[in-house]
Amino acid sequence: MAQNIYDDPTFFEGYSQFRRSREGLDGAPEWPTLRSMLPPIQRLRVLDLGCGFGAFGRWAREAGAASVLGIDLSEKMLEEAQARTQDTGITYRRANIEELALPDGSFDLVYSALALHYLEDLAVVFLTIHKLLAPGGHLVFSVEHPLFTAPSHPQWRTEADGSKIWPLDSYLLEGKRITDWITPGVIKYHRTLSRYVNALLTHGYRITHMEEWGPSEQQVAESPELADERHRPTFLLMSAQKPPDSNDASE
Amino acid sequence: MAQNIYDDPTFFEGYSQFRRSREGLDGAPEWPTLRSMLPPIQRLRVLDLGCGFGAFGRWAREAGAASVLGIDLSEKMLEEAQARTQDTGITYRRANIEELALPDGSFDLVYSALALHYLEDLAVVFLTIHKLLAPGGHLVFSVEHPLFTAPSHPQWRTEADGSKIWPLDSYLLEGKRITDWITPGVIKYHRTLSRYVNALLTHGYRITHMEEWGPSEQQVAESPELADERHRPTFLLMSAQKPPDSNDASE
Numbered sequence: 001m002a003q004n005i006y007d008d009p010t011f012f013e014g015y016s017q018f019r020r021s022r023e024g025l026d027g028a029p030e031w032p033t034l035r036s037m038l039p040p041i042q043r044l045r046v047l048d049l050g051c052g053f054g055a056f057g058r059w060a061r062e063a064g065a066a067s068v069l070g071i072d073l074s075e076k077m078l079e080e081a082q083a084r085t086q087d088t089g090i091t092y093r094r095a096n097i098e099e100l101a102l103p104d105g106s107f108d109l110v111y112s113a114l115a116l117h118y119l120e121d122l123a124v125v126f127l128t129i130h131k132l133l134a135p136g137g138h139l140v141f142s143v144e145h146p147l148f149t150a151p152s153h154p155q156w157r158t159e160a161d162g163s164k165i166w167p168l169d170s171y172l173l174e175g176k177r178i179t180d181w182i183t184p185g186v187i188k189y190h191r192t193l194s195r196y197v198n199a200l201l202t203h204g205y206r207i208t209h210m211e212e213w214g215p216s217e218q219q220v221a222e223s224p225e226l227a228d229e230r231h232r233p234t235f236l237l238m239s240a241q242k243p244p245d246s247n248d249a250s251e
Numbered sequence: 252m253a254q255n256i257y258d259d260p261t262f263f264e265g266y267s268q269f270r271r272s273r274e275g276l277d278g279a280p281e282w283p284t285l286r287s288m289l290p291p292i293q294r295l296r297v298l299d300l301g302c303g304f305g306a307f308g309r310w311a312r313e314a315g316a317a318s319v320l321g322i323d324l325s326e327k328m329l330e331e332a333q334a335r336t337q338d339t340g341i342t343y344r345r346a347n348i349e350e351l352a353l354p355d356g357s358f359d360l361v362y363s364a365l366a367l368h369y370l371e372d373l374a375v376v377f378l379t380i381h382k383l384l385a386p387g388g389h390l391v392f393s394v395e396h397p398l399f400t401a402p403s404h405p406q407w408r409t410e411a412d413g414s415k416i417w418p419l420d421s422y423l424l425e426g427k428r429i430t431d432w433i434t435p436g437v438i439k440y441h442r443t444l445s446r447y448v449n450a451l452l453t454h455g456y457r458i459t460h461m462e463e464w465g466p467s468e469q470q471v472a473e474s475p476e477l478a479d480e481r482h483r484p485t486f487l488l489m490s491a492q493k494p495p496d497s498n499d500a501s502e
Binding site: 147151152163164165166167168169170171172173192193194197198201206207208209210211212214230231232233 | 398402403414415416417418419420421422423424443444445448449452457458459460461462463465481482483484
């Protein structure tokens with residue numbers, strides 16, 4: 001079970017100030033790339049894992065999704081998400097992703113933005129999602145990039161000549177990372193990039209695309225504070241498909 | 252066309268001293284992992300891109316491969332490879348990978364160890380290989396890991412407490428890297444990990460496995476000079492398949 005840090009009052013207050021919290025999808029610089037990796041969303045039954053304030057679900061419904069179920073651990077976030085919509089095609093539920101009790105094959109798209117790196121057991125998560133997906137269904141997710149989660153001291157350093165380096169260590173040493181982000185003691189799990197790839201393949205998905213997201217030149221021009229992120233990807237974005245002829249032989 | 256650094260006398264002499272040159276496959280610590288990613292090799296028609304001294308081809312024939320064609324740019328390496336075998340099932344040819352003129356669908360396995368990062372145009376290489384593979388055929392390759400090729404100064408640094416960091420920068424800035432390795436001015440091409448993944452997918456392959464190779468604890472115990480490599484992968488190993496029902500629609 002993941003740490004429920006988002007219900008910590010100080011964390012919640014801090015997180016709520018972020019541009020991505022205030023402005024929704026348009027406040028997340030990686031959103032245009034992640035959106036381009038989605039299948040056509042009309043009439044899809046959508047599950048949003050770690051839905052937060054529910055921005056994706058509202059966008060999906062406006063774009064024609066049949067229904068959206070948003071799952072999160074944080075009661076405060078779900079309350080806020082519910083307050084932001086009156087759409088009866090969107091429902092919310094408080095649950096651990098690993099313990100979802102939902103019918104097999106009941107979703108066409110599982111989406112998860114910046115949530116899976118809080119979960120310890122990736123294999124269980126991908127297995128659970130695979131069962132929930134209908135044959136031919138899609139999984140599209142973003143996580144903190146492994147290069148972001150790996151180091152003991154994940155902060156840019158300025159060199160004598162003014163250039164920046166990212167002090168990488170421990171990349172191959174997977175496991176728990178405790179960081180100070182908004183509040184001290186935030187728990188996340190570092191995994192290698194190949195772990196994400198092989199966990200998908202092992203559980204019967206086909207990988208369809210991968211992006212190691214960094215800002216475009218235009219985004220850096222508009223938001224100069226993003227400039228360093230050109231040197232080390234911030235997010236890993238992946239899309240995968242449950243094969244149309246899948247009989248869940250892997251399960 | 253790739254730089255033909257291996258025919259530089261100083262480079263050739265230096266390279267020939269490496270454990271992997273003297274001992275063949277057993278001198279390459281990543282070989283057991285790469286071997287585990289190969290399909291059953293009995294009766295396969297094998298193409299070895301960047302065959303060097305030919306160690307893989309000799310192993311493949313002993314393991315039951317129907318035939319092996321070894322391709323390399325280096326005349327010296329091909330001469331040495333030829334001198335090491337009398338097996339008429341192994342042939343060598345000097346060629347640029349990008350300019351291979353061979354019948355479509357004439358190989359069941361294309362193997363390439365630590366060669367593709369010398370080539371500028373990955374798309375052309377993967378397209379060429381896809382045509383050469385029979386439907387259902389496999390591509391298995393290793394390259395220097397993108398974390399190894401990315402930095403401006405690719406050398407471990409020792410911290411005040413004795414720990415090591417890898418000074419990462421420029422990961423997202425793909426392109427030429429000129430390094431001093433054995434001799435000055437060795438040209439290779441840095442690409443992100445997602446570039447390898449998406450180039451395979453775009454050209455119609457299915458990805459079957461990925462390894463970011465670092466030494467095992469046992470290998471570090473036996474070869475303590477490998478210890479730092481536990482913090483940053485040295486090699487990227489990938490396997491992919493041309494789908495059995497492929498009609499080369501992507502070409």
